[in-house]
Amino acid sequence: MPTPHRRPTLRPLLSALLLIPAVGAGGSAAQTTQTAAEAGSIEANARAVLAFGPRVTGSPANEQARAFLETQLRALGYQTQRQTFTYPRFDDLGSGVQVAGQSLAGAALQGSAGGTVTAALVRVPGAGTAEDYRGLNVTGKIAVVRRGVTAFAEKARQARVAGAAGLIIVNTEDRELRGTLGDPEPLPVLAVRAGHDSALRPGATVTLNVRVRQGEVLAQNLIAFRAGTAPTVLIGAHLDSVQGAPGANDNLSGTLAVVDVARRAVNTPLSARAYFVLFDGEEDGLLGARDFVKTNPELVRGLKGMLNLDMVGVNAAPLTATGHPTLTALTRALPGVTAVEGRESGSDHVPFDQAGVPTLFFHRGIDRNYHQPGDVILDPALVRGTADATLAVAQALTGPGN
Incomplete structure (x- = not known):
């Protein structure tokens, strides 16, 4: 998330949160032991991805994380596509x-x-x-x-x-x-x-x-889908983080929730109606989402909803779902979710909203480690809760009669 939202929520962290230490850039998934039972779980994926280090767009850690999650999505039976784009960026070295x-x-x-x-x-x-x-x-x-x-x-x-x-x-x-x-x-x-x-x-x-550098950055959105899918819903989150921040909450939490929704959607009608997208370049100005909208105008016009997940792994406050009235109406009966009609700035749903797509933004507020080296904390239970809500909305949006 590049900038704080209009209603930042600063709440004490719970002692029950799972602290997952990042081991820094240069780590690998092989450094994290996964049992057969936990492989692919939110906990195991969080440890593996955080081991790569901060996922700044264009960095080796960013690509390692994308490749790791792409392998999992393919193993679930999805096809994947890389959408590549470039942009100029100023870097502090x-x-x-x-x-x-x-x-x-x-x-x-x-x-x-x-x-x-x-x-x-x-x-x-x-x-x-x-x-x-x-x-x-x-x-x-x-x-x-x-x-x-x-x-x-x-x-x-x-x-x-x-x-x-x-x-x-x-x-x-x-x-x-x-x-x-x-x-x-x-x-x-x-x-x-x-x-x-x-x-x-x-x-x-x-x-x-x-010490600074100005140059071109190579970025890649990762898209997962079933063969022949004409999507009516897009479920997305940004994979990148900022320099120096491991990005557990911002936004590995949203990323892992998207992957969990994709896992649970396998062998359901939703898998043939949805695109699952991990956006790049969000922290540099929502650039991955903007490029997706620009590059795929016909696909975007066919969407009934874009569900965006950003910073959903910290804060025990109710999950907030902000967006279009037709989508917030689908969240009102969901436990632990606060529906808010309206527009919220600062994350990847914005370009879709500007293109006329109904959007729904899942968010739990700004935490005290936002864009800081201390962003190594996420609560798997909160990530699962977000996936629960997202899955329910997506299924309602693509169910019979829709």
Whole structure:
């Protein structure tokens, strides 16, 4: 999920949640022991996929996870298809600032120039407006401003106009700050968490190291279907995660629920009426879903519903199903599901909704590890509950008379 939803839900994690540690990139499914009884289960699949590491689009871990799940879908009797597309992306290769022998991690803002600058720090009062620079000498130095008041691009422009050799933006929260400058900026710009603020003392000589790369990314949606299927329902979730986040809840939880629905649909009429899609590039702007809609206009026009599952493995709050009235009506009798008519932004159902397809978005709210290294937690029971609800809606949508 690329951006928080309008109604973020922050709830304490239950002690009963299954903590599944990621072993980092370079792991393999073979490193996870699976008994014959548990092979293909949500628990076993979660351990196996998390072992690959963060599933950033274009990364080896992303492809390893897709290949692992594709093998399972084929074993269930589905045909699979890879839908390949490319797009430009800005990548932070590991940026930070060295202060008095201490290394402070940060994130380069999208559009920032790369480079290494060693210079004195200047604390700019306020948020880095033109007025804040009056009377300050920042020429050849590294300016430090706080987040807020003005856009990131304006902060960078004002620092550059004032003669700064680099810019550090301090977040208002003690968490990683990611953002964009819009157009390319010739100044190295780094964002750091609020907890690093005290180490950035005025006058101290520091080394700002912004390591970035701009290039084309190869992405692939994975589509599973029965031969000869003319789908009337599409059940999807995004497979990719963000840099540094193992992505257990965002969105391995939704991915595994889709695979579980596909498993349970085998030998039922639904398997011949549904497409099961694991989207890529969601975290970079819903790009996999957008490409699917653009590439398959006739198929999309034939859909009676698109069911999207995103961040459904954490939070014991009732599962929320937001979307078209004809679809939310199918959820009202389901236990543990709250139906909400309306549109929700920020996930892969949006391009389908914009194309006129009735959509239903299953979601449990933003958890405290959203887009963080701590996203290693999912509750298999919640994933199964989501699969239960999704299967019920899909079967009702494709049943006799539909």
